[in-house]
C-alpha cells in the first residue's frame with residue numbers, strides 16, 4: 454500500500470485528521486524518565502501507544518533524536534515500534550531534506566530504508582532533480598514545504614516571482630509536474646489560513662500537512678474551513694508540544710491521549 458492510500462484509509466478508519474508530532478525534549482520529560490538512559494525511545498513509545506487511536510499519522514522530527522548520542526538508534530526503534538504495533542498509522546519523517554541528486558539519493562535511503570518511514574518532509578528550494586530520488590520511490594510520500602508556519606516564511610516564500618508569489622508557484626509546479634505519480638503532499642502553516650485557502654484552490658485534493666496549531670497559535674476552525682477537501686479530509690493537522698507535554702506528571706500518557714482526542718473532536722466539529 455502506498456503512503457497516500459494508507460493515509461486515506463486512516464482518515465476514514467480513525468475519523469481523524471490529527472498528526473501526532475514526536476519532538477522529544479528531555480528537559481520537558483516527566484520525572485519518571487530522569488534516570489532512564491532509554492528515555493527518548495520510552496517516552497515516545499508511551500505517547501505513541503496512548504495516542505495512536507486518535508492519529509491519522511505520526512511525525513517524528515529527526516533533530517530531536519539526532520541531537521543526542523544514540524538518538525538516531527532510538528528513532529529507528531521508535532518507527533519500527535509504530536510499524537509493528539500500529540501498522541495502519543503512516544509515519545512521516547520530518548527531516549526537510551533537499552540536496553543535489555547524488556546526495557539526495559542517500560537521504561532517500563536514510564528516510565525510507567534505514568528509518569522505514571512512509572513519507573519524508575522535503576525542501577523544494579534546490580529544484581526538480583533534488584526531489585527526483587524521493588519522487589521515484591513512488592510508494593512513499595514526498596511532503597514539500599510550500600508556505601511554512603514561522604514568521605520568516607514571508608522573507609522568501611511570499612516574494613513575487615512574476616505573476617504570483619513563490620509559494621503559489623511551488624504549489625502549482627508540484628501539483629502539475631512533480632506529482633505525476635500521485636505521491637506528493639505539501640506543508641502549509643496553520644498560522645497562514647488565507648494562504649492555505651489559495652493553496653487548496655491550486656492543488657485539488659492533494660494532502661496537506663498543517664503544523665502550527667497549539668503552541669504556535671494557529672486557529673483550528675480557520676484551518677479546517679480553508680483547507681479541507683470536498684469529502685472533509687485532505688489534512689494532517691499536526692500538534693507536537695500540545696500533545697507531548699499536556700502533563701509532566703505521572704499521567705503524561707493519559708493527558709497526551711486526551712489532548713489528541715480533543716484536537717480530533719475540535720477538528721471534526723468543522724469538517
Ligand SMILES: O=C(O)c1cc(=O)[nH]c(=O)n1[C@@H]1O[C@H](COP(=O)(O)O)[C@@H](O)[C@H]1O
Pocket residue numbers: 474476514547574600601602603640641642664665666667668669691692693694695
Ligand atoms: O515540516 C514541519 O513539520 C514544520 C513546518 C512548518 O512550517 N512549521 C513547523 O512547525 N513544522 C514542524 O512542526 C512541528 C510543530 O511543533 P509544535 O509547534 O510543538 O506543534 C515541529 O516539529 C516543527 O519542526
